[in-house]
Amino acid sequence: MTYKDYITTVYVIVDEVLKLIGHKHKTNKPKFSDSELITLLVYATTFRKGEIKSTLKEFKENYSDMFPYVPELPAIVKRAKKLKKLVKILIILVKNLLSNKESLIAILDTKPIPVCELTRIKRCKKVSGKLYKGNNGHREWFGYKLGLIIDTYEQPIS
Structure with a gap:
């Protein structure tokens, strides 16, 4: 799926959802609709990685045929703040609808969660044993190791 196809698909989904819930813009014919704004934010x-400034530049340069008018950054931020809850819900909805659950690539990341200081290992009642001691390159820690696996669409797998 190309970027243009993705943008078109996201726009159609967002526009239909906004029509279903009865969302209306303040003016009858805005230059830049809420559907276009949410599409831009989903793409960003x-x-x-959420960079709205670079996304605006990209939309103005590459997708001017799809979005003839793209407002400046302060106007986008102001409108996005007003629609914050709706935008969060629609971003999750669109990502789940368009994610490929059978992604072949998975990314594993771990993070240590320290339970106590190293000097208190023998007195720690939450965990005990060498299994909970680790080294992450610049310091030793004692506690749990939290692991997260995500797919290429940044959706957690486990």
Whole structure:
């Protein structure tokens, strides 16, 4: 799926959901609709790590045929704050609808969760044993190791 196909699909999904819930913009014919705004934000969170500034530049340069008018950054941020709850829900919805659950690539990351200081290992009642002692490169820790596996669409697998 190309970026243009992805943007078109996201726009259609978002626009239909907004129509279903009866969402209306303040003006009858805005230059940049809420569906376009949410599409831009979904694209930014999916492919640009939430960088709205670079996404705006990309939309103005590459997708001017799809989005003839793209407002400046302060206007986008102001409108996004007003629609914050709706945007969060729609981002989750669209990512779940378009994610490929049979992704072949998975990313594993772990993080140590220290339970106590190393000097108190013998007195720790929560955990005990060498199994809970670890080293993460710059220091030793004693506690749990939290593991997270995500797919290429940044959706947790386990």
